Amino acid sequence: MKKALFVYMPVVHAGIVEYLQDNPETTIVLLDNRKAQTVNKYLERDIRALSAQEIQVALEGYGYAQVLIADQFNVASLLGSFTELVIPQDEVIEDFLQQFAPKVSATTISLFVRWTKNISSVEHKVPSDRIISEDDFTKDMLDKLELTAQKSPDWWRQIAAALVVDGQIISSGYNAHSPSSHSLEINGDPRSNFDAGQGAGIYTSIHAEAAALAHAAKLGVSTNGADAYVTTFPCPTCARSLVAAGISRVFYRDGYSLLDAEQILKDAAVEIILVEKKPH
Numbered sequence: 001m002k003k004a005l006f007v008y009m010p011v012v013h014a015g016i017v018e019y020l021q022d023n024p025e026t027t028i029v030l031l032d033n034r035k036a037q038t039v040n041k042y043l044e045r046d047i048r049a050l051s052a053q054e055i056q057v058a059l060e061g062y063g064y065a066q067v068l069i070a071d072q073f074n075v076a077s078l079l080g081s082f083t084e085l086v087i088p089q090d091e092v093i094e095d096f097l098q099q100f101a102p103k104v105s106a107t108t109i110s111l112f113v114r115w116t117k118n119i120s121s122v123e124h125k126v127p128s129d130r131i132i133s134e135d136d137f138t139k140d141m142l143d144k145l146e147l148t149a150q151k152s153p154d155w156w157r158q159i160a161a162a163l164v165v166d167g168q169i170i171s172s173g174y175n176a177h178s179p180s181s182h183s184l185e186i187n188g189d190p191r192s193n194f195d196a197g198q199g200a201g202i203y204t205s206i207h208a209e210a211a212a213l214a215h216a217a218k219l220g221v222s223t224n225g226a227d228a229y230v231t232t233f234p235c236p237t238c239a240r241s242l243v244a245a246g247i248s249r250v251f252y253r254d255g256y257s258l259l260d261a262e263q264i265l266k267d268a269a270v271e272i273i274l275v276e277k278k279p280h
Contacts, residue, residue, distance in 0.1 A: 004029050004082040006070065006106065007113055008092045010049030012058045015112050020064055026086075028064065029078065030055055031096060032071040039072055039099070040092060046114075076101040090116045127262075131273045133251065137167065138229070138275045142253045145231050149174055154205060161208035161230040163216055163223055163247070170221050173211025209238035213245050227251060229275075236260040243268040251275050 003023070008031040009016060020028060030052040037043045050058075052069045059067045070078050079085055079101055087093050088111040097104060133139070141162065149160035152174045162172040206214070209230060216223050224246030228234075232254045234242060239261035242250065249271040265272055 003084040006079060006085060006087050006093060008033060008090060009055050010046050010114055012055060013113050019111060027066040029068045029070050032069050035071040042092060072100045079104045088113050133273050133275045138251050139278050141229050142275045145229060149231050153177060159208040159232045161212045161228060163212050164227045164229060171212045171216035173215055174208045175205045177205045207238050209234055210241055213241055232256055234261045236264060239264040243270060249273060
């Protein structure tokens with residue numbers, strides 16, 4: 001055996017089929033996503049995913065007989081038998097190799113198989129004039145919000161936000177889908193039809209910032225002059241809402257692929273502050 005493509009393939013993807021048509025001598029090695037769930041929690045969230053065994057049957061039905069399955073127990077020996085290994089840019093595969101086959105070298109190729117964390121949260125470089133907070137309160141606040149964000153049912157971007165006045169949280173929220181938290185599993189994700197940064201206004205969720213603002217409105221609490229803490233830099237729509245609500249400062253930790261919001265906030269004299277993680 002010579003060349004292999006190692007991939008996490010939750011559905012039979014046209015990109016993979018095209019790749020195999022162009023590279024007929026390549027053996028495809030599928031990550032056993034059922035077994036790998038025990039070592040990678042993110043695989044549990046891809047509810048639509050077929051098992052590797054089902055994908056194997058489908059690919060063999062397309063006429064590709066060179067389809068193997070790797071798990072954490074056999075991946076090192078299986079991939080080590082190939083002279084050339086290629087992988088898509090996918091943190092699930094990269095982490096799996098690093099953990100269970102660290103001696104196996106692989107070449108990363110441009111091949112879209114699914115919405116990965118990298119594709120869906122591409123960050124722009126931090127502007128040179130960005131204010132960076134060194135305050136423990138802001139760092140602790142973002143640390144807590146990162147835990148809150150995990151409540152979101154969104155499988156590829158989990159965000160939480162809080163509105164703060166005089167050091168006290170007056171409202172908070174995280175991105176959640178409507179009409180139910182299972183909307184993505186039932187109807188699919190409309191964002192899968194767009195590249196990162198495209199169609200920013202098309203989504204089935206209420207964003208974390210909007211949820212926090214709506215909760216404050218429901219409680220009858222004024223947000224004028226409040227600070228907003230968000231785990232991920234706001235999208236343009238949320239930036240407009242924050243400006244309209246009278247937010248004075250936005251503290252954030254992770255970047256976002258659309259920075260239209262940056263100009264929206266700056267034009268409204270909203271201070272933007274980056275909060276980095278505490279060093280371990």
